[in-house]
Amino acid sequence: xxxLEHVYILTGAMFAVFAIGRARDRSSPRQWRSAAFxxxxxxxxxxxxxxxxxxxxxxxxxLVILASCGLAEPSQAASLATRKAAATTNGNRLxxxxxxxxxxxxxxxxxxxxLSIGGSALFEPAHVTLIALAVAVLVALALGFLLLEVPxxxxxxxxxxxxxxxxxxAVLPQILASLGALFAAAGVGxxxxxxxxxxxxxxxxxxxxxxxxxxxxxxTVVMGNAFAAFPVMTAAIGLPLIVGRFGGDPVVMASLxxxxxxxxxxxxxxxxxxxxxxxxxxxxxxxxAVIKVQIPTALVLxxxxxxxxxxxxxxx
Amino acid sequence: MLVLSGVLIVILGFALRLNPLAVVxxxxxxxxxxxxxxPTGVIEEFGRAFTTNRYVGIVWLVLPVIGLLExxxxxxxxxDLITALxxxxxxxxxxxxxxxxxxxASIGMTALFGHAQMVRPLIAPMAEAAEERxxxxxxxxxxxxxxxxxxxxxxGLFFGEDAFIAIGSVLLMQAFLEQSGYTVPALKLxxxxxxxxxxxxxxxxxxxxxxxxxxxxxxALAP
Numbered sequence: 186x187x188x189l190e191h192v193y194i195l196t197g198a199m200f201a202v203f204a205i206g207r208a209r210d211r212s213s214p215r216q217w218r219s220a221a222f223x224x225x226x227x228x229x230x231x232x233x234x235x236x237x238x239x240x241x242x243x244x245x246x247x248l249v250i251l252a253s254c255g256l257a258e259p260s261q262a263a264s265l266a267t268r269k270a271a272a273t274t275n276g277n278r279l280x281x282x283x284x285x286x287x288x289x290x291x292x293x294x295x296x297x298x299x300l301s302i303g304g305s306a307l308f309e310p311a312h313v314t315l316i317a318l319a320v321a322v323l324v325a326l327a328l329g330f331l332l333l334e335v336p337x338x339x340x341x342x343x344x345x346x347x348x349x350x351x352x353x354x355a356v357l358p359q360i361l362a363s364l365g366a367l368f369a370a371a372g373v374g375x376x377x378x379x380x381x382x383x384x385x386x387x388x389x390x391x392x393x394x395x396x397x398x399x400x401x402x403x404x405t406v407v408m409g410n411a412f413a414a415f416p417v418m419t420a421a422i423g424l425p426l427i428v429g430r431f432g433g434d435p436v437v438m439a440s441l442x443x444x445x446x447x448x449x450x451x452x453x454x455x456x457x458x459x460x461x462x463x464x465x466x467x468x469x470x471x472x473x474a475v476i477k478v479q480i481p482t483a484l485v486l487x488x489x490x491x492x493x494x495x496x497x498x499x500x501x
Numbered sequence: 502m503l504v505l506s507g508v509l510i511v512i513l514g515f516a517l518r519l520n521p522l523a524v525v526x527x528x529x530x531x532x533x534x535x536x537x538x539x540p541t542g543v544i545e546e547f548g549r550a551f552t553t554n555r556y557v558g559i560v561w562l563v564l565p566v567i568g569l570l571e572x573x574x575x576x577x578x579x580x581d582l583i584t585a586l587x588x589x590x591x592x593x594x595x596x597x598x599x600x601x602x603x604x605x606a607s608i609g610m611t612a613l614f615g616h617a618q619m620v621r622p623l624i625a626p627m628a629e630a631a632e633e634r635x636x637x638x639x640x641x642x643x644x645x646x647x648x649x650x651x652x653x654x655x656x657g658l659f660f661g662e663d664a665f666i667a668i669g670s671v672l673l674m675q676a677f678l679e680q681s682g683y684t685v686p687a688l689k690l691x692x693x694x695x696x697x698x699x700x701x702x703x704x705x706x707x708x709x710x711x712x713x714x715x716x717x718x719x720x721a722l723a724p
Contacts, residue, residue: 196562199565229552241548241551242545245547252520252523253522268571282569290612314612340569343571344564348564351561357525364532367529373505373532376505416677436685436690437693439685443674444694451656458557461521467625482656482701486700493696
């Protein structure tokens with residue numbers, strides 16, 4: 186059976202090659218610091234499951250310190266003339282590996298239930314999509330080498346360039362998810378819920394609805410994740426007030442409440458994998474550029490969710 | 502109240518534009534200690550959570566493929582094709598992607614597209630090329646188009662996925678309501694995501710058309 190652990194080893198191997206490439210690349214004075222950063226991240230994927238928690242914690246803090254000191258700038262991309270010539274040679278065959286990724290993910294996810302070897306599932310059932318993504322990458326690489334004329338070193342050299350353009354932002358989503366776990370363990374959510382309900386007098390259903398939707402959005406902005414905000418705000422306002430005291434429909438309350446949280450996700454740097462990482466990936470100089478574009482859409486949708494809930498939740 | 506000090510550190514750190522990694526690490530350590538754990542215990546908890554969440558980093562596996570394709574001329578090829586197709590505009594590229602992203606997410610195919618595997622190699626180059634057909638564009642315009650491309654992916658994903666009954670958020674809502682004493686069908690929760698999905702398409706679609714207008718008038722002003 187192919188498990189998530191296998192995918193971690195593949196990912197770790199990739200980061201290890203990036204680390205070696207960086208160590209041998211003398212273009213930046215920060216070559217060793219960057220090489221150490223990617224090597225440690227590789228180590229986390231390769232043997233993180235077997236290290237004691239404390240060692241993983243120290244590894245994480247070392248990554249943070251290395252990143253805070255500044256990592257190496259990415260190397261130069263191949264020249265425009267080289268790429269133009271390659272585009273003419275390769276033509277529309279270029280789209281085959283590019284589109285192979287979504288196609289293999291789709292087919293892999295759908296077919297996973299039927300794929301089995303010796304009675305056990307081929308893909309670990311709980312992580313089918315992630316495993317399908319890794320398989321899709323390997324298929325696309327194979328197709329790329331079969332169909333296109335490129336130097337054999339291109340995937341790892343150009344892959345490292347893209348990774349270094351993203352830089353420390355690459356580990357930010359993972360560290361933020363860990364922060365969420367620490368917040369939950371320390372009981373941050375319960376305190377925020379108490380504060381909100383104590384501050385606003387809940388004299389009517391509409392006030393409860395507005396507090397709930399805006400509270401969901403605001404708490405999501407702080408936590409970076411609507412999933413973390415939902416249990417807190419729903420236990421503090423949604424269930425006891427909207428449903429309990431004012432007799433609202435729990436389905437409408439929950440569904441529109443979660444969507445209000447998503448509006449918050451669009452507006453916060455804490456949701457790094459949606460907002461900060463794409464800015465780095467697209468090489469935008471302003472790391473908040475994506476958030477700035479999203480804020481108007483998010484605010485209109487938050488207002489729309491609030492009105493929808495106020496109108497529909499008490500109709501039974 | 503003391504446990505909120507971590508939240509405060511996060512807000513201050515982001516506002517002061519300090520390195521987010523350092524801000525988040527300090528906030529985590531402070532929150533853990535304020536919540537009553539020992540420093541060693543917090544580091545252990547942080548390490549365990551970091552290791553459990555490694556799946557977030559798997560998406561980077563896509564980069565060698567994207568690197569290979571860009572070295573082989575994918576962006577330039579996209580540019581040639583888009584320039585030849587007169588009816589394709591930046592707004593139409595992004596509008597089409599918004600629709601496709603919402604539609605595929607609403608049937609649970611959230612991993613089908615994304616920033617690394619779709620926006621960087623195909624959607625952003627298409628959207629940029631559709632404007633470049635009228636002549637060179639400024640760096641600011643290029644960055645604006647790219648930011649809109651990334652935003653379109655997020656909005657399509659967020660306001661599509663909740664219409665699928667087996668997506669994480671719907672399952673979370675159902676489980677939470679269940680443990681609070683309300684048994685509700687997932688289908689009803691998913692159905693209530695449809696009005697917002699439609700509004701999201703209308704609102705963001707309109708903003709994409711406005712972006713198209715803005716690009717057009719910028720062209721008219723250019724010498």
